[in-house]
Amino acid sequence: MSQTEATVVPFGAPKALTSGPLSRAVSFIALLARRKPMGFAGLLFIVLMVLVAAFPRVIATHDNPGATSVAPRFQSYCLGPRDTFLCPTVVERSALTGDRTVPGSLKQPFGTDSVGHDNYSRIVFGARWALYVGVGAVLISTTIALVVGLTSGYFLGKYDAAVQRVVDAVMALPTLVVLLALPAMIGKADLDGPLPFDEPSVTFFKLVVILGILGGAGGSRVIRASVISVRSAQYLDAARTIGATDGRIMLRHVLPNIFGALMVQATISLGGLILAEAALSFLGFGVVDPNKPTWGQMLNRAQQVASVHPWQAIWPGLFIALAVFSFNMLGDALRDLLDPRLRGARGGFG
Amino acid sequence: MPQFVLRRLVLSLPTLVIVSFLIFGMVRINPDSIVAARLGEGYTEDQAARIRDQYGLDEPVVTEYARWVGNILRGDWGESAYTFEPVLKEMGPKIAVTLELALFAIVFAVIIGLPVGVFSAMRQDQWPDYVLRTNAILGLSVPGFYVATVVLAILANQFSWIPDIRYHSFLDDPLGNLKQMWLPALILSLGTAASVMRYSRTMMLEVLRQDYIRTAWAKGLSERVVIFRHALKNAMLPVVTILGLTMAALVGGTVIFETLFGLPGLGRHLTGAVQRKDFVVIQGVTLFFAVAVVVINLIVDISYTVLDPRSRPQR
Numbered sequence: 071m072s073q074t075e076a077t078v079v080p081f082g083a084p085k086a087l088t089s090g091p092l093s094r095a096v097s098f099i100a101l102l103a104r105r106k107p108m109g110f111a112g113l114l115f116i117v118l119m120v121l122v123a124a125f126p127r128v129i130a131t132h133d134n135p136g137a138t139s140v141a142p143r144f145q146s147y148c149l150g151p152r153d154t155f156l157c158p159t160v161v162e163r164s165a166l167t168g169d170r171t172v173p174g175s176l177k178q179p180f181g182t183d184s185v186g187h188d189n190y191s192r193i194v195f196g197a198r199w200a201l202y203v204g205v206g207a208v209l210i211s212t213t214i215a216l217v218v219g220l221t222s223g224y225f226l227g228k229y230d231a232a233v234q235r236v237v238d239a240v241m242a243l244p245t246l247v248v249l250l251a252l253p254a255m256i257g258k259a260d261l262d263g264p265l266p267f268d269e270p271s272v273t274f275f276k277l278v279v280i281l282g283i284l285g286g287a288g289g290s291r292v293i294r295a296s297v298i299s300v301r302s303a304q305y306l307d308a309a310r311t312i313g314a315t316d317g318r319i320m321l322r323h324v325l326p327n328i329f330g331a332l333m334v335q336a337t338i339s340l341g342g343l344i345l346a347e348a349a350l351s352f353l354g355f356g357v358v359d360p361n362k363p364t365w366g367q368m369l370n371r372a373q374q375v376a377s378v379h380p381w382q383a384i385w386p387g388l389f390i391a392l393a394v395f396s397f398n399m400l401g402d403a404l405r406d407l408l409d410p411r412l413r414g415a416r417g418g419f420g
Numbered sequence: 421m422p423q424f425v426l427r428r429l430v431l432s433l434p435t436l437v438i439v440s441f442l443i444f445g446m447v448r449i450n451p452d453s454i455v456a457a458r459l460g461e462g463y464t465e466d467q468a469a470r471i472r473d474q475y476g477l478d479e480p481v482v483t484e485y486a487r488w489v490g491n492i493l494r495g496d497w498g499e500s501a502y503t504f505e506p507v508l509k510e511m512g513p514k515i516a517v518t519l520e521l522a523l524f525a526i527v528f529a530v531i532i533g534l535p536v537g538v539f540s541a542m543r544q545d546q547w548p549d550y551v552l553r554t555n556a557i558l559g560l561s562v563p564g565f566y567v568a569t570v571v572l573a574i575l576a577n578q579f580s581w582i583p584d585i586r587y588h589s590f591l592d593d594p595l596g597n598l599k600q601m602w603l604p605a606l607i608l609s610l611g612t613a614a615s616v617m618r619y620s621r622t623m624m625l626e627v628l629r630q631d632y633i634r635t636a637w638a639k640g641l642s643e644r645v646v647i648f649r650h651a652l653k654n655a656m657l658p659v660v661t662i663l664g665l666t667m668a669a670l671v672g673g674t675v676i677f678e679t680l681f682g683l684p685g686l687g688r689h690l691t692g693a694v695q696r697k698d699f700v701v702i703q704g705v706t707l708f709f710a711v712a713v714v715v716i717n718l719i720v721d722i723s724y725t726v727l728d729p730r731s732r733p734q735r
Contacts, residue, residue, distance in 0.1 A: 345563055394562075
C-alpha cells in the first residue's frame with residue numbers, strides 16, 4: 071500500500087502542477103488533507119459555513135429570522151380567514167412578556183429562544199452575518215496591512231520608523247474597548263433598522279470598518295516582517311539593476327513572494343474578527359438588531375435566561391468556537407505548508 | 421543597559437502621543453453626535469452652543485488638543501456628565517478591581533500553563549503531549565465569555581448559585597474578595613494559559629536540545645534536577661513576553677468578565693458610560709486602558725532585557 075503511494079505521488083505531483091489553476095488547487099487541497107488533517111477539517115467546516123450562509127433559506131426550517139416573523143407562526147384556533155381575529159397568528163410581540171422557550175426536539179433540534187425564535191434557523195442565518203463581519207473586516211484589514219506593511223518593510227528608514235509608531239499606537243488600543251467606545255461617538259442616529267431597545271447601537275457597516283482598521287495594524291507587522299525577509303534577495307537587486315521602479319518591484323517581485331504570508335494572516339485574523347464581533351454583540355453593543363441574528367447576539371440573549379434555560383447558551387457559543395477554531399486550524403496549516411518562516415507568528419485579537 | 425532602557429523609554433513617548441491623539445480624535449470625528457447624545461431630540465441652538473463650549477468642540481483642534489493634554493497631565497481628566505464627579509476620582513477604586521482581576525488571571529495562567537507546557541515538552545510526541553496540546557488549541561479557540569456563560573448557567577441552574585452582586589474589597593474582606601474573584605479570574609486566564617502552555621513547551625523543547633543539558637544528563641543528574649535547575653530557568657524567560665503580548669486581549673477580557681460577574685471595575689464602568697453616552701468618561705477609561713497597555717509592554721521589554729543577558733543589544 072505504502073509502496074504504491076510512494077510511486078504514485080512523485081509522478082502525480084508534477085503532472086498536476088503543469089495543468090491549470092483548478093487542478094493545482096485540487097492537488098493543494100489533497101496535500102492539505104494528507105499532511106494537515108486538522109487544517110483540512112477546518113477548511114471543511116468553513117466550506118460548510120459558506121454554503122449555509124449562501125443558501126440559508128434552503129437549510130433553515132423557519133424563514134426570515136426577523137423580530138416578528140421567525141417565531142413558529144401557529145394558529146391557536148381558526149374559525150375564519152387567516153390573520154384576522156377569527157384566526158389570529160401568534161407572533162412574539164404578544165409573547166415578549168411571557169417565556170416562549172421551547173426545548174430541543176426532532177422538529178426544532180436546538181429549541182427556541184425566550185421570544186420563540188427557532189434557534190437552529192437563527193444559527194443558520196447567523197452564519198451569513200459572521201461571514202459578512204469576518205470577510206468584510208478582513209478585506210479592509212488585509213488591504214491596510216498590505217499597503218502599510220509592504221511600503222514600511224520595503225522603504226524602511228525614517229518612513230518605517232514613523233509608520234511603526236502609529237502602528238504601535240493603534241495596537242496599544244484594546245480592541246474591545248475601542249469597539250465599545252468609538253461607535254458611541256460617531257454617527258448621529260445609529261438606528262440600524264427598527265430597534266425596539268434603547269441601546270447604543272452601531273450600524274453593521276461601521277462595525278466592520280472599525281474592526282478592519284484595528285485588525286490592519288497588527289497584520290501590517292506580519293507583512294512587514296516577511297517583506298524585510300525577502301528584501302535583500304538577489305532577484306530584487308536584479309530588478310533594480312535593470313531599472314525597475316520601486317512600485318513595480320513591490321508589486322511584481324515582493325508581493326508574489328509574500329502572498330503566502332498574506333493568506334495566512336488573512337485566514338487567522340478572520341477567526342479573530344468573528345470572535346471580536348461576537349464578544350461585542352455578546353455584551354449587547356454590537357449588532358443589536360434582532361433582524362440580524364449574529365451568534366454573539368444570540369449568546370447575549372441566552373445569557374439573560376441562563377439560570378432558567380442553561381442549554382440555550384450552548385448552540386451559538388459552540389458555533390462561534392467552531393468557526394474560530396476552523397479558521398485558526400486552517401491558518402496554522404496554511405502557514406506550515408506555504409511559509410515555514412512564519413511559524414510562531416500570531417493573529418490579531420488573541 | 422541603562423542606555424537600552426532610556427532608548428526604549430524614548431521610543432514609547434511618540435507612541436503615547438499618537439495614542440492620546442487617536443483617543444482625543446474619537447470625540448472630534450463627529451461633534452454633532454455629542455451634542456445630539458447630550459441633548460436628545462429637538463434642542464435649541466443655544467443649548468447646542470453650550471454643549472459645544474463645554475466639550476471644546478468650537479475651537480481649533482490644535483488648541484483644544486493642547487489644552488486637553490495639559491489637563492490630563494495635571495490630573496484633570498474632566499467631569500462625568502452623569503454623576504458630575506471628576507473622571508479620575510471615579511476611576512480610582514475601579515482601577516484596583518480591574519488590576520486585581522488581571523493580575524489573578526495572569527497568575528492562574530502561569531500556574532496552569534507553565535507546568536503543563538513543561539510536562540508536555542518532557543513527553544514530546546507521546547500521548548500526554550497530544551492531549552495537552554489539543555486542549556491548548558481548544559483553550560485558544562473557545563471564547564472565554566462562552567465558557568463563563570455556560571459555567572454560570574450550570575451553577576445557577578443546578579446549584580442555585582449566582583455571582584455576588586455586592587463587591588467585597590480586598591482590604592475590608594479579603595476572604596470574601598478572593599471568593600468573588602477566583603472564578604472570573606480562572607476562566608479569564610484560560611486563553612492566556614493556553615498561550616503560555618504552547619510557548620513554554622516550544623521554549624522548553626529548544627532548551628532541552630542545548631549542549632549544557634546534555635552535559636547535565638551526562639553528569640548523571642536526576643531528571644528533576646536537569647529539568648528544574650538547568651532547563652526551566654532558561655525556558656521561563658521568554659514566557660514573560662507572551663504575557664505582555666496577551667495583555668491587550670486580557671484587558672478586553674476584563675470588560676466582559678466584570679460585566680458578567682458584576683465586578684465594579686473599569687470595564688463595567690466603561691460599558692455603563694457607553695450606555696449613558698458619557699463621553700468624558702469613555703475617553704478617560706479608553707485613555708487609561710491604552711496607556712496601561714503601552715506601559716505594561718514597556719515593563720515587559722525592559723524586564724526581559726534585565727533578566728536575559730542575551731537579548732541586550734550589543735553595540
